[in-house]
Amino acid sequence: MLVAITSTCDTLDALVNEKFGRCQYFLIVDPYTMKFEAVPNPAEQAQGGAGPKAAEVIINKGVNVLLTGHVGDKAEQALKTGNIKVVDGLSGNVKVKDALNNYLSNLKRD
Amino acid sequence: MVISIASGKGGTGKTTVACGLASVINESVYIDCDVEEPNGHLLLKPGILKEEPSYKLIPKINYESCDFCNKCAEVCEFNALLNLKSEIYLIDELCHSCGACTYFCPQKAITEANKENGKIRIGETSNNILFYDAYLKVGEASAAPLIKKVKNAYKGNKTVIIDSPPGTSCSMLESVKDSDFCVLVTESTPFGFNDLKLAINVLRQIKIPYGIVINKYDENYYLLDEYIQKNKLNLLLKIPFRMDIAESYSKGELLTETIKDYRIMMLELLEKIKTEIVEKEYV
Ligand code: SF4
Ligand code: SF4
Numbered sequence: 001m002l003v004a005i006t007s008t009c010d011t012l013d014a015l016v017n018e019k020f021g022r023c024q025y026f027l028i029v030d031p032y033t034m035k036f037e038a039v040p041n042p043a044e045q046a047q048g049g050a051g052p053k054a055a056e057v058i059i060n061k062g063v064n065v066l067l068t069g070h071v072g073d074k075a076e077q078a079l080k081t082g083n084i085k086v087v088d089g090l091s092g093n094v095k096v097k098d099a100l101n102n103y104l105s106n107l108k109r110d
Numbered sequence: 111m112v113i114s115i116a117s118g119k120g121g122t123g124k125t126t127v128a129c130g131l132a133s134v135i136n137e138s139v140y141i142d143c144d145v146e147e148p149n150g151h152l153l154l155k156p157g158i159l160k161e162e163p164s165y166k167l168i169p170k171i172n173y174e175s176c177d178f179c180n181k182c183a184e185v186c187e188f189n190a191l192l193n194l195k196s197e198i199y200l201i202d203e204l205c206h207s208c209g210a211c212t213y214f215c216p217q218k219a220i221t222e223a224n225k226e227n228g229k230i231r232i233g234e235t236s237n238n239i240l241f242y243d244a245y246l247k248v249g250e251a252s253a254a255p256l257i258k259k260v261k262n263a264y265k266g267n268k269t270v271i272i273d274s275p276p277g278t279s280c281s282m283l284e285s286v287k288d289s290d291f292c293v294l295v296t297e298s299t300p301f302g303f304n305d306l307k308l309a310i311n312v313l314r315q316i317k318i319p320y321g322i323v324i325n326k327y328d329e330n331y332y333l334l335d336e337y338i339q340k341n342k343l344n345l346l347l348k349i350p351f352r353m354d355i356a357e358s359y360s361k362g363e364l365l366t367e368t369i370k371d372y373r374i375m376m377l378e379l380l381e382k383i384k385t386e387i388v389e390k391e392y393v
Contacts, residue, residue, distance in 0.1 A: 046189055048188055048189060049189025049201065049204045052192055056193060056199075077201070078199055
């Protein structure tokens with residue numbers, strides 16, 4: 001499984017970026033090893049269609065779950081087509097690491 | 111003769127002036143190009159004779175020849191195509207029908223198909239104004255193709271009044287290009303002034319002669335007057351801020367029918383525009 005988190009910077013200590021299409025980085029983490037890759041979001045400055053473009057990136061990286069704050073309609077359609085599970089509602093004042101931990105520990109419970 | 115009415119920003123009274131002008135011209139044609147929020151019909155109250163869907167072209171991929179080379183997604187300026195490796199995914203609302211993907215596909219795997227993007231309505235008012243407007247479908251990102259369609263829906267040589275969308279984006283450009291003259295409606299406020307300057311810039315670049323109408327004129331805001339004088343801009347009309355005008359306007363009435371001197375103002379405006387156009391033709 002691979003989890004992507006929208007981030008403001010390229011480390012796990014960075015704060016989450018709430019905006020899916022406009023985030024600076026996707027941190028793509030393998031929760032079993034906690035190894036991660038920081039992928040710059042090429043759509044950050046895109047004029048239009050940032051969300052869908054960002055979706056294309058993480059779909060092609062083989063991501064299974066996306067943790068983020070908010071996803072627009074068009075990006076949502078694309079993510080669905082790529083079979084990515086979206087967990088939204090993250091707030092921008094938590095660290096990526098904590099958001100990830102939180103998600104993983106809740107996973108175990110249910 | 112094609113006269114377009116534009117304004118840098120919304121809420122300046124552009125549609126009121128456009129409908130006012132259309133109503134003082136004998137047998138005019140009014141075309142509402144504000145396809146995201148058309149409201150000329152509220153003032154002109156036309157009887158609708160015809161409503162027809164409008165289409166735009168979108169790419170369609172033939173997966174028997176597509177090898178997912180990604181060329182189409184690369185050339186799409188609008189990020190409407192996503193290469194998901196098992197599918198070329200189209201977000202059709204973002205597609206501007208530019209045709210680049212079809213043109214550049216090395217495998218010739220793309221054809222173009224029609225998709226409905228809005229509706230065009232044709233009507234007529236009780237005082238013989240031919241009326242056109244259009245509605246862009248919710249979620250559609252590009253208004254320009256529909257604007258082009260509704261703008262070109264009338265073919266004939268009556269005087270055409272084009273009510274263009276607010277702002278200075280490509281929608282405004284699409285509406286005002288090809289007109290003989292553009293009336294810029296502004297108001298005596300810092301916002302109006304700022305947006306007027308942007309709109310003037312656009313018109314200068316596409317070389318369309320223009321003049322200015324100040325709506326809700328307020329002499330206390332002298333910066334606007336000063337700017338117009340200094341730059342020798344063509345000020346066509348000042349419409350004062352008056353209670354009777356505001357009241358009639360808020361009831362959604364056509365001011366040329368309810369307020370006599372508003373009608374006279376519009377007639378004067380029309381005369382000035384005509385001289386401008388004639389002068390241009392004989393220089
Ligand atoms: S350019 Fe043509 S062949 Fe290449 S991915 Fe697009 S549709 Fe397929
Ligand atoms: S027609 Fe143009 S805008 Fe539409 S998908 Fe193809 S390249 Fe993109």
